[in-house]
Amino acid sequence: xxxxxxxxKLVLETPARVPDGAGGHAESWTATGTVxxxxxxxxxRRDDAGGLDxxxxxxxxxxxxxxxxxxxxxxxxxxxxxxxxxxxxxAAVAEDDPAGRYLTCFATEEAPA
Numbered sequence: 001x002x003x004x005x006x007x008x009k010l011v012l013e014t015p016a017r018v019p020d021g022a023g024g025h026a027e028s029w030t031a032t033g034t035v036x037x038x039x040x041x042x043x044x045r046r047d048d049a050g051g052l053d054x055x056x057x058x059x060x061x062x063x064x065x066x067x068x069x070x071x072x073x074x075x076x077x078x079x080x081x082x083x084x085x086x087x088x089x090x091a092a093v094a095e096d097d098p099a100g101r102y103l104t105c106f107a108t109e110e111a112p113a
Contacts, residue, residue: 004062004102006036010080010088012072029079033072037080038062039088059088061105062096074105 013029020026042058061080066073073093074080080088088107096102 004038004096006038006063008037008039008082010035010037010061010063010082012074013079013081015077015079029081032078035063035072035074035080057109059107059109061088061090061107062102063105065095065100065103074103080105080107 011031012033012035014032016028016030017025018028038061040060040062042060044055044057047054047056063074074090076090076092078090080090082088086109088105088109090105090107092106094104094106096104
């Protein structure tokens with residue numbers, strides 16, 4: 001396994017429900033902090049979601065650990081946005097090493113095929 005190299009700057013974002021003015025809600029994203037990460041691509045697949053052909057790629061996003069309950073610790077349902085506009089939706093978070101120095105975010109990048 002290669003060593004962790006935190007070379008990718010990402011913004012951690014949290015979803016928020018915002019009234020849409022018509023009695024419903026829209027989803028908005030709020031930046032909660034900046035992290036440096038090691039992005040590792042996994043397997044990819046194609047989906048036909050609602051008539052849209054999409055490519056989905058799974059990623060392991062490794063970053064410095066933060067204690068449970070900390071606002072700096074990513075959670076499932078949040079996302080990471082790169083400075084290049086790429087978005088990685090977080091599905092799960094786990095400790096990466098026994099010493100507790102790093103976390104792995106299991107995320108999916110979605111892009112039109």
